Amino acid sequence: MNRGEMSRKRPTFVSLSDFLLPYSWGFFMFTLDHPSAAGFLCHPAETLKNFTREASSSHSAGSSRRGYVQQLYIDFLLSETEISPVRRPVEETHLDLFRIDVNTVTNWNAPLVWEGTFDPELIDHIYTNMNPRIAVLVLAVGKYTRFIKGFLESGEKHFFVGFRVTYYIFTDKKEEVPNINLAPGRNVSVLDVPSANRWQDVVLSKMKWATVSIENWLHKEADYLFMMDIDSVFHNRFGAESLSRLTAVLHRGYYKRVERDAFPYERRPQSQAYIPFGEGDFYYTAAVWGGHMDEMYKLVKYCDEKAIEDTKNGIEAAWQEESHLNKYFLYYKPSKVLSPEYLWSDYDEVPKDIRVVRISQLVKNYAEVRPNGGQ
Numbered sequence: 388m389n390r391g392e393m394s395r396k397r398p399t400f401v402s403l404s405d406f407l408l409p410y411s412w413g414f415f416m417f418t419l420d421h422p423s424a425a426g427f428l429c430h431p432a433e434t435l436k437n438f439t440r441e442a443s444s445s446h447s448a449g450s451s452r453r454g455y456v457q458q459l460y461i462d463f464l465l466s467e468t469e470i471s472p473v474r475r476p477v478e479e480t481h482l483d484l485f486r487i488d489v490n491t492v493t494n495w496n497a498p499l500v501w502e503g504t505f506d507p508e509l510i511d512h513i514y515t516n517m518n519p520r521i522a523v524l525v526l527a528v529g530k531y532t533r534f535i536k537g538f539l540e541s542g543e544k545h546f547f548v549g550f551r552v553t554y555y556i557f558t559d560k561k562e563e564v565p566n567i568n569l570a571p572g573r574n575v576s577v578l579d580v581p582s583a584n585r586w587q588d589v590v591l592s593k594m595k596w597a598t599v600s601i602e603n604w605l606h607k608e609a610d611y612l613f614m615m616d617i618d619s620v621f622h623n624r625f626g627a628e629s630l631s632r633l634t635a636v637l638h639r640g641y642y643k644r645v646e647r648d649a650f651p652y653e654r655r656p657q658s659q660a661y662i663p664f665g666e667g668d669f670y671y672t673a674a675v676w677g678g679h680m681d682e683m684y685k686l687v688k689y690c691d692e693k694a695i696e697d698t699k700n701g702i703e704a705a706w707q708e709e710s711h712l713n714k715y716f717l718y719y720k721p722s723k724v725l726s727p728e729y730l731w732s733d734y735d736e737v738p739k740d741i742r743v744v745r746i747s748q749l750v751k752n753y754a755e756v757r758p759n760g761g762q
């Protein structure tokens with residue numbers, strides 16, 4: 388369907404019945420075919436009966452519309468706040484109603500977030516009322532302290548701008564943490580961890596540090612937690628559209644034209660991270676993921692325990708914590724999935740469907756920067 392045909396159609400409601408029925412209170416409704424209204428909030432009593440009439444499946448862009456609506460609905464529920472009805476012209480929303488080149492919803496009905504599938508202003512509006520405290524946990528052990536400056540400086544330009552953010556830097560070289568100017572409401576907190584002889588131990592230890600931190604103090608300091616790689620630079624907005632109970636990011640190397648049996652999951656049954664062939668939804672990166680603190684706690688604790696069990700059994704998962712993370716997400720599905728816009732790499736060209744690179748990983752000399760060389 389082209390744009391002309393679309394605008395001649397009368398306004399159409401997107402079907403949300405499968406998604407909304409479990410809930411009995413207010414929800415978002417979108418009149419995406421309507422030229423003048425992007426979205427508004429209404430009460431179910433008024434609208435539920437209108438709802439199932441014209442299902443999104445009858446449209447070529449059904450998947451992306453479902454993605455928009457579900458994303459907004461999840462954000463609305465999560466924000467746990469009263470918000471006033473919002474009505475904005477489509478032209479002002481940054482929504483691309485023709486974003487049909489990519490999947491914008493997973494097969495378990497979670498939003499899959501791409502540029503064009505969310506309205507930054509509307510999302511910020513919802514979350515500003517909630518005013519969440521965002522924690523970012525990064526490790527900078529050994530020579531990786533060199534990446535802190537670029538990470539923080541670019542984060543200040545693009546990461547949850549206008550929100551409360553604390554960067555927790557776990558390092559063995561406190562004196563190498565640079566002083567960066569931060570906007571009001573934003574902080575850096577530096578914590579000691581031991582040095583390591585193997586990079587594998589460092590990446591696995593992310594789960595342990597996150598677990599003990601949340602247990603002891605982090606659960607009191609923040610509402611949401613993101614785990615990130617320090618060798619990363621922000622280039623564009625990374626904001627409240629990424630918030631959910633549990634949010635995963637598609638690994639850039641495996642998000643298209645890759646059979647699930649080619650995903651680099653752990654394939655040895657002896658490992659706790661084992662995923663059999665024939666199973667799996669996506670391959671997720673361990674370099675960015677996040678979620679609500681309670682859910683993150685369950686996740687990192689699980690992954691830490693599984694890694695400890697592996698060590699006892701004399702095995703280490705193929706991609707360390709990333710393997711355990713992928714196993715967890717297979718059985719506890721993320722409530723939001725972010726496109727590889729949220730973690731690209733300077734190693735790779737940017738394809739057409741990646742309209743915006745939000746974070747890119749730096750090119751680095753693995754042998755030089757890691758304590759025991761590598762890749």
Ligand SMILES: CC(=O)N[C@H]1[C@@H](OP(=O)(O)OP(=O)(O)OC[C@H]2O[C@@H](n3ccc(=O)[nH]c3=O)[C@H](O)[C@@H]2O)O[C@H](CO)[C@H](O)[C@@H]1O
Pocket residue numbers: 525526527528529530531585586589590615616617618638672673674675705706707708709748756757758
């Ligand atoms: C894009 C992506 O999917 N990245 C993952 C990938 O490799 P990467 O090649 O991106 O891993 P990496 O070398 O960046 O290590 C991951 C992170 O651990 C920290 N670090 C690591 C070593 C060290 O000596 N000191 C230190 O501080 C640092 O924050 C670093 O960014 O595989 C790793 C382990 O299998 C992790 O799962 C990464 O998240």
Ligand SMILES: [Mn+2]
Pocket residue numbers: 616617618674748
């Ligand atoms: Mn990295």
